[in-house]
Amino acid sequence: MFEFQISSKNDRARTGAFTTPHGTLLTPVFAPVGTQATVKTLTPEHLKEINASLVLSNTYHLYLRPGDELVREMGGLHRFMQWPRPMLTDSGGFQVFSLAQTRKIDEDGVTFKSHIDGSTHRFTPEKSIAIQENLGADIIMAFDECSDPNDHAYSKLAMERTHRWAERSLKAQKRPDQALFGIVQGGVQADLREESARFIASLDTPGIAIGGLSVGETKHEMHDMLDVVTPLLPEDKPRYLMGVGTPEDLINGVARGIDIFDCVLPTRLARHHSAFAPDGRLNLMNASFARDERPIDEACDCYTCRTFTRAYIRHLIVAKELLAGTLISIHNLRALIRLMEMIRIYVADGTFQANVPGLLKQWSNNAKRGVIAG
């Protein structure tokens, strides 16, 4: 059912094709996030037009609202939100630890209060899998605990629990048409990451996720952890770096052998009027754009850049018109998807490693100037 074929390699970077019930993902791939069964402000048609292939949705949010049973009754997540291509759901673990009002963890699971209405709920590995089976995404996650990355003692405890929960998650799975990934944890502790990578790699899963990164550690620490983890993972399984990231993170991740990424950054930036652009991230509310007749990015092929000026988008922002968020979201997502398309070409023709410094320079510049322009 789930086949991963590597088509080219360039040092640790690789391109591949991961077959799922809703189509084949060309990797490396960046997945837009549709937390509540919608990529904020965009229709599925917009997502198809920017060549999105994989969309992520959040188990915690959908369990609370509208409820995973309801989604199942409505034919599953693909049909409910009308996304015909591959989908991925997380385990809910990260949101329980980052969003829920209170939480109490024990060996069996976590009891928490909803951030929406304070009602009490309980997730266990079995419950997380049952919810994800109701939602019906193509790729699902084992239930995990994401710990404070700097606390070695607790990270070890959480990692060991995550391993036990991964085994329980696998045992709980009933649907054969969903690829259940185990999640490597271990904070920023090299010894724990190594132990976790070996353990998760030993499980019979069609892919492996790396969790607990991009949660406050430095870029350097993140790269170190990837350098520890990915060499220990089997070549023939796709690797998913959860919740990452920035354009630089995508480049650095691919260089370290990552195949799948997701992040809310492009759409969140869009709602704060910030757009990816070649000379640096633009805060389009800035008065300097009031009469700027250029598109956000002259080299971009998205609907927004083919159609609208910075002046118009700035007007929409100042006038508090919601269309601004839609137009910038289209561009920001397309920018990252286009970056991944470019990276796939570089890896395929063997020039990726040679292009990494140039790509990083372009995008780092972007990030830095963004702060100034913002």
Next chain:
Amino acid sequence: MFEFQISSKNDRARTGAFTTPHGTLLTPVFAPVGTQATVKTLTPEHLKEINASLVLSNTYHLYLRPGDELVREMGGLHRFMQWPRPMLTDSGGFQVFSLAQTRKIDEDGVTFKSHIDGSTHRFTPEKSIAIQENLGADIIMAFDECSDPNDHAYSKLAMERTHRWAERSLKAQKRPDQALFGIVQGGVQADLREESARFIASLDTPGIAIGGLSVGETKHEMHDMLDVVTPLLPEDKPRYLMGVGTPEDLINGVARGIDIFDCVLPTRLARHHSAFAPDGRLNLMNASFARDERPIDEACDCYTCRTFTRAYIRHLIVAKELLAGTLISIHNLRALIRLMEMIRIYVADGTFQANVPGLLKQWSNNAKRGVIAG
């Protein structure tokens, strides 16, 4: 430049074609409102897909933000908002009287304070035309005063001033590529409406607008005023009933010889989760839709109805996702545009008058049940 050809008549109802620099309008036509150079939450692509032909934008709003000079520098309103089909701007008069914080009217014009920042501004007929020439819509309006419709003495004074302002507006016009309409006023006073219709009809304009209706008077009063006014207007000019209306108003307006309508209702209802539907307006937040797998309207051909269930739209509303407003706006606008398409067919084949009772029954029912469903 502006030609109006009547293609069929059915009692007072008629179909026609009004030629403008940005294409020919088939009438009767309903215009979505893009107050701030955007039909709220929709892209121009969405508007094309629902077969919108004419879009209205507001002079008062665009003058204040982003400024009509800026719009002119950006190539005019069509290019700024990327709407390639016909556009219409109002005179700004109605908004000055309904939105501005304070206003002081004299024979020459109106001084008012912006509802945005309290800054002081002044509109005169000459200023309104200059602004509308900067904006560059295909159809523009003479500056007018909309009075309390029930105050006969003041309505007479305001009407007479509106007539003098219409003459000044015509004199101030420099661009030959914009159709400047005079506006009939006169509150709900039959004698004033008659006088105003005769005066405005005597001016050399390519079309005639009827203002000051749907501002709080009864439906009966509005129909009475139309019955007074339209028989006095020349057959060969398009008639525009400003700011109207509901589906019932469109049917009743066409039956009384109106050719052009605009209203914020479809998009405003959408933002309040209310959708036009055959068995009555639906408040889609209602819990009864949580598992409703039907589209909003099974007979509707819009993207929303072809694609999404009521259950999904209700989920978006409950989860406070902005996509809900976009999807319902697409449907509500398409519903009125489709109603006008149907009316044009009925008029053309001579069955409109025979179909009025059925159309009114369908849409009145809609309105009534909407209150219950809501």
